[in-house]
Structures are given as C-alpha cells and as structure tokens.
Amino acid sequence: MGHPGAPPPACYRARLRIRAGRAPVSAPSDGRPLGADDIRSILDDALSAGRLEASEAGRLGARVADPVVRGALVDAAWESARQGRGGVVTVSRYVFIPLTNLCRNRCSYCTFAKLPESPEAHTYSLDEVAEVVRGGVLTGCTEALMCLGDKPEVAYRSYRDQLASDGYSSTTDLLVEACRVAFEGGMLPHTNAGILTAEEMERLRPFNASMGLMMETTSQRLRGKGMPHQYAPDKEPARRIRMHEEAGELKIPFTSGLLLGIGENDQERADTLAEIRRIADAYGHIQEVIVQPFHPKPGTRMRHVSPLSDEEVVGWTAIARLVMGPQANVQAPPNLGESVLPELLRAGINDWGGVSPVTLDYINPEAPWPTLPLLREVTTAAGLELRDRGPIYPDWVPREGDGVTTDRNEFYDPRMREAMPRFFDADGFAKRPDTPSGEEAA
Numbered sequence: 001m002g003h004p005g006a007p008p009p010a011c012y013r014a015r016l017r018i019r020a021g022r023a024p025v026s027a028p029s030d031g032r033p034l035g036a037d038d039i040r041s042i043l044d045d046a047l048s049a050g051r052l053e054a055s056e057a058g059r060l061g062a063r064v065a066d067p068v069v070r071g072a073l074v075d076a077a078w079e080s081a082r083q084g085r086g087g088v089v090t091v092s093r094y095v096f097i098p099l100t101n102l103c104r105n106r107c108s109y110c111t112f113a114k115l116p117e118s119p120e121a122h123t124y125s126l127d128e129v130a131e132v133v134r135g136g137v138l139t140g141c142t143e144a145l146m147c148l149g150d151k152p153e154v155a156y157r158s159y160r161d162q163l164a165s166d167g168y169s170s171t172t173d174l175l176v177e178a179c180r181v182a183f184e185g186g187m188l189p190h191t192n193a194g195i196l197t198a199e200e201m202e203r204l205r206p207f208n209a210s211m212g213l214m215m216e217t218t219s220q221r222l223r224g225k226g227m228p229h230q231y232a233p234d235k236e237p238a239r240r241i242r243m244h245e246e247a248g249e250l251k252i253p254f255t256s257g258l259l260l261g262i263g264e265n266d267q268e269r270a271d272t273l274a275e276i277r278r279i280a281d282a283y284g285h286i287q288e289v290i291v292q293p294f295h296p297k298p299g300t301r302m303r304h305v306s307p308l309s310d311e312e313v314v315g316w317t318a319i320a321r322l323v324m325g326p327q328a329n330v331q332a333p334p335n336l337g338e339s340v341l342p343e344l345l346r347a348g349i350n351d352w353g354g355v356s357p358v359t360l361d362y363i364n365p366e367a368p369w370p371t372l373p374l375l376r377e378v379t380t381a382a383g384l385e386l387r388d389r390g391p392i393y394p395d396w397v398p399r400e401g402d403g404v405t406t407d408r409n410e411f412y413d414p415r416m417r418e419a420m421p422r423f424f425d426a427d428g429f430a431k432r433p434d435t436p437s438g439e440e441a442a
C-alpha cells in the first residue's frame with residue numbers, strides 16, 4: 001500500500017551516525033561490544049529480510065533505554081510498518097463484556113479476578129449481555145469482546161452450583177450462549193476466555209469472528225516460586241503455545257501478544273515474540289500482536305514493582321514490529337500509553353485496539369480510553385489515516401472476487417461468513433453508523 005501523506009521517516013542510519021565513533025556501551029552475548037555499525041547492520045538485515053531474529057532482538061532490547069539505539073529501532077520499525085501496512089491505522093469500536101470475573105488462576109499483578117465472596121464478583125446473565133450489546137449497536141460498535149477468567153468452575157464450588165442452577169455445566173456452555181446472543185443481537189464477538197481446548201474453540205467458532213489469547217510470556221522462570229505466575233497453571237507457557245497451535249489447526253483468526261514488565265528479561269521478551277512469529281508462520285492465523293505494558297495496581301502482590309518506562313515500552317514496540325515483520329498487525333493499547341501516543345505510532349504500530357464508548361477497560365479500569373477524536377487527531381498528525389475495523393482486520397475480511405482475501409473464507413464458519421457483508425464495507429473496514437456516537441460527536 002502506498003503512503004503518500006506521511007512525512008518522510010527520519011532514517012535510523014542518520015541517527016546512528018551521531019553515535020558512530022563513540023565507545024560501544026554494552027557487551028552482547030557473543031562477547032563483542034554492540035556498536036553503531038553492528039546496530040546499523042542488524043537493522044538493515046532485519047528490514048531486508050522482513051524480520052528481526054530473537055538473538056538480535058534480545059541484544060537490542062538490552063539497549064532500548066539508550067535514546068540513540070531506541071531512535072534507530074523506532075525509525076526502522078516505522079519503515080517496516082509503512083512497507084507492510086501503508087498509511088492506515090485502525091481502531092475497533094467495541095463493547096467489553098467481562099462475562100465472569102472469577103478465575104481459577106491467581107496472577108500476582110491482576111485486579112480483574114475476584115473471589116466468589118467478593119461484592120465485586122459478577123457473572124453476566126444472558127439478559128445483561130443482550131443489554132450491553134444493545135448499547136454497542138446504538139453507538140456504532142461492531143465488536144463484542146468476551147473477556148473472562150479461566151475456568152472458575154475448576155476452583156469454586158459455589159460458582160459450579162450457580163452454573164448448574166442456570167442450566168450450564170461449564171463456563172464454556174454459558175460463553176457459547178453469550179456469543180450467540182451478541183451475534184444475533186447485531187455484533188461480532190471476539191472471545192478471550194483464557195485457555196480453551198480445541199473442542200471448546202470449535203463450539204465457539206460459529207458465533208465468533210475471531211478469538212485470542214495473549215501469549216504474555218514464554219518464560220518458564222515466571223512460573224517459579226515467588227514469581228507472578230506461580231499460582232497460575234494456565235500461564236504455563238506450553239499450554240499457551242498449544243492453544244495457539246490448536247487455534248491455527250482450526251483456522252481461527254487469532255490475537256496474541258506480549259505482556260511487558262512482569263519480571264521477564266530482555267531475551268525472554270525477544271523469545272516470546274519469536275515464538276509468536278514461529279506460530280504465525282506455521283499456521284498463518286495470527287491476525288494481530290498486542291504489545292501491552294504491565295501497570296502495577298494497588299492491592300496486588302506486584303503493587304510496588306516498577307513498570308517499564310514509556311520510552312522502554314516504545315522501544316519494545318518497535319522491536320515487536322521488527323520481529324513480527326512488515327505485514328503483521330501490531331497493536332498498542334492507547335489507554336496504557338497515553339503520554340506517548342505519537343511515539344507508539346512512530347514505533348510501527350498500525351492499530352489502537354479496542355476503544356469503547358459504552359464500557360470500561362475492565363482489565364485496566366484505572367486507565368480510561370482516549371476519545372476517538374483524540375486518536376484521530378494524533379494519527380492524522382503523524383501523517384496516517386485512522387479507520388474503523390471490526391474484530392478482524394480488513395485484510396482478514398472475506399470478500400468475494402478479491403484475490404487477496406477470498407482464500408481466508410476457510411477461517412470462518414459459514415454463518416459468520418454470510419453475516420460479514422452487514423458489518424464490513426468493500427475494503428474490509430467496519431461500516432460506520434448513520435449517526436455518530438455520543439463520544440465521536442463530543
């Protein structure tokens with residue numbers, strides 16, 4: 001895609017000339033210091049190969065606090081994003097439905113999950129789902145995000161009893177019905193319910209345009225004693241990798257992502273990105289990769305842990321773009337980086353994720369979404385164009401007669417595929433409502 005409106009990128013080579021001649025400042029794993037020439041050569045190779053390898057990503061990641069190195073990474077990432085994604089940045093207007101905030105896991109940074117006895121514990125009824133969906137339809141939203149804790153019935157008898165009294169034998173039973181209600185109510189569901197089996201994903205598929213699971217990290221170390229995933233069996237890396245692969249075998253458009261700053265080291269971050277890319281290459285179903293920074297929350301065991309600085313998040317976002325390659329859809333949640341929105345665009349993202357005029361971000365309720373007009377202003381100022389998408393990206397929308405996308409028909413249940421023309425225009429962008437939402441009009 002062309003990109004006539006964008007300002008010419010400041011070339012990363014120019015930035016590195018500033019550094020040339022200075023003493024190298026780090027010692028990479030091969031024992032040789034990583035200097036300006038090395039960085040230039042690594043980034044040149046990454047741009048021409050369309051990918052940055054994990055070992056190089058780890059070495060560069062160790063240097064993201066250095067503004068010169070970060071600047072070179074950002075400029076290379078911008079170049080990569082423009083090569084592959086042109087000048088369009090997308091956003092999904094959505095409703096967030098936290099179907100249940102009970103969870104069998106206890107990640108030490110989480111405030112989403114509640115205990116059954118908590119006054120804040122809540123499991124949605126189908127009527128409540130329908131009500132949120134009505135609000136979404138009225139405000140021009142396309143995507144109904146079903147986001148919930150992992151299989152709470154495994155941990156809590158009271159929840160099992162509640163499910164049984166409502167006629168469900170599992171959370172998945174309830175989830176399938178909730179997705180059906182959202183789909184029939186006029187929205188396209190996208191489910192992130194933690195670890196699901198292949199059979200469960202198959203049951204959800206008719207009512208979901210796409211599904212997802214943040215890889216978060218492939219670091220086994222973080223499952224160890226005193227680490228954030230010690231009490232989270234579903235954060236076992238092998239289980240998450242397996243679910244990614246099973247979704248690929250089922251040909252489900254899939255969202256993954258990296259969680260930044262929960263105790264992983266630079267090489268573990270790079271390895272996580274490389275594993276997502278390996279799976280994307282093997283199965284061709286990874287439609288987006290989210291780069292999500294950890295923010296410490298009061299009341300959690302990790303409340304005193306320092307998050308990555310905004311600058312480091314920008315640097316790692318650039319690395320994510322370079323590892324995933326120019327064609328990937330790379331997203332940064334704008335409510336978790338509101339002070340660096342232009343920098344995140346420069347770092348190669350092409351998507352702002354979901355923004356809701358109706359509901360909170362229940363995972364990060366302390367961080368309100370920026371308004372759509374603000375996102376549009378920031379995106380336009382960067383020389384890019386903001387467009388609405390649904391839960392799937394435009395090039396994932398099956399369109400008859402479009403040689404690029406028709407082969408993706410197999411990614412959708414026939415019912416879902418038939419419904420898509422109601423939601424998407426001829427270019428795969430979400431159809432806009434006749435009247436602007438209250439937020440857009442504000």
Ligand code: SF4
Pocket residue numbers: 103104105106107110111112113148149150194232234
């Ligand atoms: S799996 Fe998700 S919802 Fe459950 S405790 Fe961990 S972060 Fe929270």
